[in-house]
Amino acid sequence: MNHVIAFDVSMGKSAMVIYDRHQHCVWEGEVTHTPAGFRFLKKQIEAVTHQDGREPHLVFEATGVYSEGLQAFLKEHGYAYSRLNPLEAKLQTASLRRHKTDVRDAHDLAKSHFRVDRETTYIQEDYYEQMRALGRYYEETDKELCRQDNRLHAFLQLSFPTFETVFSKNTELFYGMVQCYPHSALLADVSNDELCRQIKQATRKRLSSRQLKESAEALRAAGNASYPAIHPDDVRCRHMKQYAGRILELKRHKKEIIRQMVERSRDRVEFQVFQSFPGIGETTAVRLVGELGDIRRFQNAKQINAYIGIDVHRHQSGKLHHPDRINKRGNKRLRRILYFMIMGMLSHRRRTNNTIVEYYDHLKKQPNGKLHPVAVIACVNKFLKVAFHLIRHGLLYQYEVGRTS
Numbered sequence: 001m002n003h004v005i006a007f008d009v010s011m012g013k014s015a016m017v018i019y020d021r022h023q024h025c026v027w028e029g030e031v032t033h034t035p036a037g038f039r040f041l042k043k044q045i046e047a048v049t050h051q052d053g054r055e056p057h058l059v060f061e062a063t064g065v066y067s068e069g070l071q072a073f074l075k076e077h078g079y080a081y082s083r084l085n086p087l088e089a090k091l092q093t094a095s096l097r098r099h100k101t102d103v104r105d106a107h108d109l110a111k112s113h114f115r116v117d118r119e120t121t122y123i124q125e126d127y128y129e130q131m132r133a134l135g136r137y138y139e140e141t142d143k144e145l146c147r148q149d150n151r152l153h154a155f156l157q158l159s160f161p162t163f164e165t166v167f168s169k170n171t172e173l174f175y176g177m178v179q180c181y182p183h184s185a186l187l188a189d190v191s192n193d194e195l196c197r198q199i200k201q202a203t204r205k206r207l208s209s210r211q212l213k214e215s216a217e218a219l220r221a222a223g224n225a226s227y228p229a230i231h232p233d234d235v236r237c238r239h240m241k242q243y244a245g246r247i248l249e250l251k252r253h254k255k256e257i258i259r260q261m262v263e264r265s266r267d268r269v270e271f272q273v274f275q276s277f278p279g280i281g282e283t284t285a286v287r288l289v290g291e292l293g294d295i296r297r298f299q300n301a302k303q304i305n306a307y308i309g310i311d312v313h314r315h316q317s318g319k320l321h322h323p324d325r326i327n328k329r330g331n332k333r334l335r336r337i338l339y340f341m342i343m344g345m346l347s348h349r350r351r352t353n354n355t356i357v358e359y360y361d362h363l364k365k366q367p368n369g370k371l372h373p374v375a376v377i378a379c380v381n382k383f384l385k386v387a388f389h390l391i392r393h394g395l396l397y398q399y400e401v402g403r404t405s
Contacts, residue, residue, distance in 0.1 A: 001021045002021065003048045008102045008103070015103045016029055028103060058080070059081065059082040063086075071083065081120065131264065138254060149170075149247055166219050166222045173199065175247050176201070179245060182237040258286060262282050273387060273395070278351070278353070278354045305384065306329075308334050312326065363375040
């Protein structure tokens with residue numbers, strides 16, 4: 001067994017211990033996450049390597065952004081390491097009596113490394129890190145857009161309750177006209193020609209004169225049928241203009257994020273395989289790549305299920321048997337993407353042949369048909385198995401091949 005260097009990472013520093021092959025602590029101290037601190041760490045690693053003739057085992061617990069600096073240093077210098085997630089570290093270092101300190105945690109990690117067979121952490125290409133960062137940014141943008149949209153809807157119910165019956169929601173035209181007329185009373189002194197001109201300017205679609213006239217008449221009729229709860233000079237009307245403008249900006253920003261992700265992924269096998277499935281477009285494909293990362297780091301589909309959190313959690317004790325359910329200890333963002341991906345496939349069932357949809361129908365039509373959530377998770381499981389096989393072998397999805405998988 002090599003020497004073991006274990007770290008308990010906190011903000012800007014790490015408690016560090018070094019254990020020899022006989023499980024004796026030979027050094028204990030603190031390393032700062034600074035150039036000087038990492039130079040000291042490099043000397044320690046080199047000294048141990050010179051003594052053993054091989055590099056020591058490096059182990060630490062992932063602590064979000066705080067452990068990224070240490071991880072970047074190890075990756076930059078080509079050192080192999082074992083990065084544990086917090087739950088994994090807790091289970092492996094658990095004891096009946098335990099004092100919680102940073103140094104104590106580092107000692108526990110080092111000692112447990114001698115009895116637990118830990119795999120070296122798979123180091124992904126920078127492409128996957130960038131895709132994950134872009135995917136998370138897309139998700140944050142989408143959440144902010146939803147918050148702005150909810151506020152806009154609430155204020156519209158106060159100032160122009162019938163507005164949402166005129167224009168299709170979530171369109172450029174809808175938010176452009178909200179900026180022009182956040183209150184129904186503002187339509188009183190506007191001519192039909194002016195309304196048509198503003199409707200034409202609020203959308204990039206080419207509307208005919210008849211369509212413009214019909215939209216203007218519908219908007220005026222909605223204004224006459226509205227009974228606002230606030231006055232046109234209410235501050236919330238100004239807020240609505242800002243909300244509508246911000247929503248349009250966020251929508252454009254989301255498109256730009258997806259464009260960047262697609263541009264980075266065009267030549268990637270994973271992206272091409274995901275897009276070859278019926279019902280999966282560019283947005284879903286790049287978001288899957290971003291959250292799933294390099295799928296080649298998994299040895300089989302069961303490991304992917306555990307990573308996502310859809311592996312089976314079974315609880316049985318004596319005569320007590322709880323129904324099986326999914327673990328939900330994995331990547332909740334990826335679970336959400338996959339759930340809505342399956343829903344998208346189901347909505348396109350009439351346009352294409354899809355083995356995933358056929359599998360869903362089979363589960364629902366059994367003598368004891370599965371509930372919808374159970375069938376969807378089973379479809380996610382099947383999709384991951386097929387996708388894993390295709391990516392590993394560089395193949396695209398084909399309906400005939402999928403039926404035999």
